[in-house]
Amino acid sequence: MLYIIGLGLDLKDISLKGLDAVKKCKAVYLDGYTSQLPFSVEELERLIRKKIIIAERKMIEESNEIIESAKKQDAALLIPGDPLAATTHVELLLRAKKEKVSVKIIHASSILTAVAETGLQLYKFGKTASIAKWQKSFRPESFYDVLQENLKINAHTLLLIDIGLSVNEALSYIKEIAEKRKDKSILNKEIIVCEKLGTNDGKITFDKLDKLLKKKFSLPSCIIVPAELHFLEAEILKSFK
Amino acid sequence: MLYIIGLGLDLKDISLKGLDAVKKCKAVYLDGYTSQLPFSVEELERLIRKKIIIAERKMIEESNEIIESAKKQDAALLIPGDPLAATTHVELLLRAKKEKVSVKIIHASSILTAVAETGLQLYKFGKTASIAKWQKSFRPESFYDVLQENLKINAHTLLLIDIGLSVNEALSYIKEIAEKRKDKSILNKEIIVCEKLGTNDGKITFDKLDKLLKKKFSLPSCIIVPAELHFLEAEILKSFK
Numbered sequence: 001m002l003y004i005i006g007l008g009l010d011l012k013d014i015s016l017k018g019l020d021a022v023k024k025c026k027a028v029y030l031d032g033y034t035s036q037l038p039f040s041v042e043e044l045e046r047l048i049r050k051k052i053i054i055a056e057r058k059m060i061e062e063s064n065e066i067i068e069s070a071k072k073q074d075a076a077l078l079i080p081g082d083p084l085a086a087t088t089h090v091e092l093l094l095r096a097k098k099e100k101v102s103v104k105i106i107h108a109s110s111i112l113t114a115v116a117e118t119g120l121q122l123y124k125f126g127k128t129a130s131i132a133k134w135q136k137s138f139r140p141e142s143f144y145d146v147l148q149e150n151l152k153i154n155a156h157t158l159l160l161i162d163i164g165l166s167v168n169e170a171l172s173y174i175k176e177i178a179e180k181r182k183d184k185s186i187l188n189k190e191i192i193v194c195e196k197l198g199t200n201d202g203k204i205t206f207d208k209l210d211k212l213l214k215k216k217f218s219l220p221s222c223i224i225v226p227a228e229l230h231f232l233e234a235e236i237l238k239s240f241k
Numbered sequence: 242m243l244y245i246i247g248l249g250l251d252l253k254d255i256s257l258k259g260l261d262a263v264k265k266c267k268a269v270y271l272d273g274y275t276s277q278l279p280f281s282v283e284e285l286e287r288l289i290r291k292k293i294i295i296a297e298r299k300m301i302e303e304s305n306e307i308i309e310s311a312k313k314q315d316a317a318l319l320i321p322g323d324p325l326a327a328t329t330h331v332e333l334l335l336r337a338k339k340e341k342v343s344v345k346i347i348h349a350s351s352i353l354t355a356v357a358e359t360g361l362q363l364y365k366f367g368k369t370a371s372i373a374k375w376q377k378s379f380r381p382e383s384f385y386d387v388l389q390e391n392l393k394i395n396a397h398t399l400l401l402i403d404i405g406l407s408v409n410e411a412l413s414y415i416k417e418i419a420e421k422r423k424d425k426s427i428l429n430k431e432i433i434v435c436e437k438l439g440t441n442d443g444k445i446t447f448d449k450l451d452k453l454l455k456k457k458f459s460l461p462s463c464i465i466v467p468a469e470l471h472f473l474e475a476e477i478l479k480s481f482k
Contacts, residue, residue, distance in 0.1 A: 008256060009348060016260065016288075017253035047257075082350060084357035087473070094360075094477055107250060107355050107439050109323060109348030112363060116325035117346055119335075122353060123326075123369035127396050130364070149394040155368050198348050232328065236335055 002070035002101050004083045004093065006108025009198030011039040011047060014078075018106045022048050026073040029055040029066055034088060035080045036163055036220045038199050044078075052078070060088055067092075070101050082110035111222055114197045115158055118204055119236025120226060126155025131170045131223075132162045144177045147186075147225055159223040167193055167217035174223070175209055192224040192237070193217055206240040243311035243342050245324045245334065247349025250439025252280040252288060255319075259347040263289050267314040270296040270307055275329060276321045277404055277461040279440050285319075293319070301329055308333075311342050323351035352463055355438045356399055359445055360477025361467055367396025372411045372464075373403045385418045388427075388466055400464040408434055408458035415464070416450055433465040433478070434458055447481040 003025060005018040014022075022028060030041065032054040037044075045052050055077065059065055069075040077083075077092070083105055084090050096103045116122050127150060129143035143159055150157045161170045171193075178186040187209060195203045195218050205212065229237065244266060246259040255263075263269060271282065273295040278285075286293050296318065300306055310316040318324075318333070324346055325331050337344045357363050368391060370384035384400055391398045402411045412434075419427040428450060436444045436459050446453065470478065 006350065010258060012258035012261065013256045013348065015249060015254045015256055015350065017251060019257065020253065082354040082357070085354060085363050087362060090357065090360055090362070090473065090477065094473070097480065105358055105439075107254065107350030109247065109256065109350060110354040113323040113326060113351040113353050114348050116323070116331065119331055121328060121331070123371070125369075126367050126391075127394065128364035128366075150367075153368065153390040153394060198346075232332065232335070236331065239338065 001074050002067065002096055002103045003074065003076040003106060004089065004103060005076055005078050005106045006082045007078050007080050008108035009038070009081065009111065009114055011043055013109050013198065015106060015108055018108065019048065021104070021106055022050060022076045022078070024074045025050070025076040027053065027069045027075040028078065029053050029076065030078045031055055031060060031080065031089070033057045033163065034086045037080055038196055038220060060092060067096050067099050067101055070096065071099070082107050082112070085110060085112065109198060111160070111197060112158065115194060115222070115224060117197060117202070118192055118194065118224060118240070119233050120156050120224065121230065121233060124156050124227065125158055126150030126153060128158045128160065130160045130162055131165060131173060133165045133169070134173065141177050144174070151227055154227045156227050157225045159225065161221060161223065167219070167221045167223070168213060170223060171209060171213050175213065186225070189225065192226065192240070193221055194224065195221045204240040206237045242315050243308065243337055243344045244315065244317040244347060245330065245344060246317055246319050246347040247323045248319050248321050249349035250279070250322065250352065250355055252284055254350050254439065256347060256349055259349065260289065262345070262347055263291060263317045263319070265315045266291070266317040268294065268310045268316040269319065270294045270317065271319045272296055272301060272321065272330070274298045274404065275327045278321055279437055279461060301333060308337050308340050308342055311337070312340070323348050323353070326351060326353065350439060352401070352438060353399065356435060356463070356465060358438060358443070359433055359435065359465060359481070360474050361397050361465065362471065362474060365397050365468065366399055367391030367394060369399045369401065371401045371403055372406060372414060374406045374410070375414065382418050385415070392468055395468045397468050398466045400466065402460070402462060402464065408460070408462045408464070409454060411464060412450060412454050416454065427466070430466065433467065433481070434462055435465065436462045445481040447478045
């Protein structure tokens with residue numbers, strides 16, 4: 001059996017069910033590249049009382065090591081947040097099914113719903129987009145297209161920040177594209193930065209882009225561009241100014 | 242201190258952090274009306290080793306009992322899924338802040354991300370809508386408007402089913418509105434029903450509306466109307482036919 005287990009947003013966010021399952025496993029892998037952990041691998045090893053094997057991109061996407069391991073014994077793949085949020089893990093699930101390996105998904109908290117702490121109503125969020133680090137010759141703006149689509153239907157946009165990118169770089173990309181597209185509505189809009197949501201250091205900041213660009217933010221963080229605000233949303237956001 | 246603690250989707254979905262917190266609490270309330278639990282209150286009491294007070298709508302929305310309790314001692318409000326997904330709990334959070342009661346949110350798994358088990362990519366979901374039971378003189382179609390908005394930007398739609406409504410009734414509302422609006426695309430589209438996702442009885446069914454209307458479904462369930470499918474999404478969904 002292969003257990004795909006969510007770790008949630010903080011060290012002790014794994015569920016009781018998840019901990020029960022991991023205790024049964026002979027091999028425990030940790031997805032070490034699709035998102036950043038707000039705790040160390042050693043802390044996690046002490047918590048679950050198991051030695052952890054760090055699974056790099058290649059091990060999850062190309063090699064069959066995890067699936068082969070789960071054929072011989074109970075194995076776990078631990079994933080920050082709720083599993084299957086990343087396409088990579090859905091692909092792994094599909095490959096496991098093809099190889100007739102039973103898979104059990106154990107859910108946990110996710111940034112996609114933890115953002116409700118901002119006061120924004122979850123059902124008003126539209127599509128989610130990721131901001132990737134720009135290369136010299138590849139400066140993807142697709143996240144901005146998603147943002148504009150969402151605003152068209154009055155939906156909030158959650159922007160995830162890829163590993164290797166700082167919040168300030170991500171904010172500067174938004175500004176650069178908004179200026180290029182002459183999109184004043186974004187330049188004048190108050191937007192949100194959520195740092196380490198779900199941990200004791202969780203912090204929400206609500207301000208205009210130019211003001212946010214002068215601040216320093218820690219990781220993991222995400223950015224939210226709100227659509228029109230309901231008065232209750234506005235009232236709560238005010239407290240984060 | 243008031244702890245607002247998510248219970249996730251199944252009996253043992255509460256996080257280790259959530260269990261630690263509830264153990265410290267002198268008063269433990271359970272939100273008993275915003276969503277359906279796939280386990281009994283007695284099972285939950287045995288798990289957390291605390292007597293539970295069921296909080297009905299009035300206690301959460303109108304009375305100050307929970308906030309007053311948290312002024313005197315550590316108190317917990319347990320909420321199925323991830324807390325703050327319902328506006329009611331956001332309002333409670335705001336009232337607590339006004340009364341200077343410290344609040345700590347402890348997250349858990351949510352149907353909003355557990356639907357990734359369908360193979361649909363989470364970042365392609367648009368706004369979420371709820372289907373409420375129709376009354377003789379009030380037959381709200383707003384969920385269908387959300388669905389049409391989402392399809393305009395090629396986003397999947399998660400339709401939650403309010404308490405008191407069966408899956409078949411919800412499906413029949415979709416059919417009735419689609420026929421009234423002459424919306425053939427929905428009548429011919431394959432859609433998804435997710436039953437008890439996140440539990441051992443979790444089941445996903447993928448079929449046309451008319452076929453689904455002939456089946457029986459258990460609760461809690463939700464319905465998903467997918468937008469255009471990526472080939473990987475289509476491949477996984479095929480396995481649920």
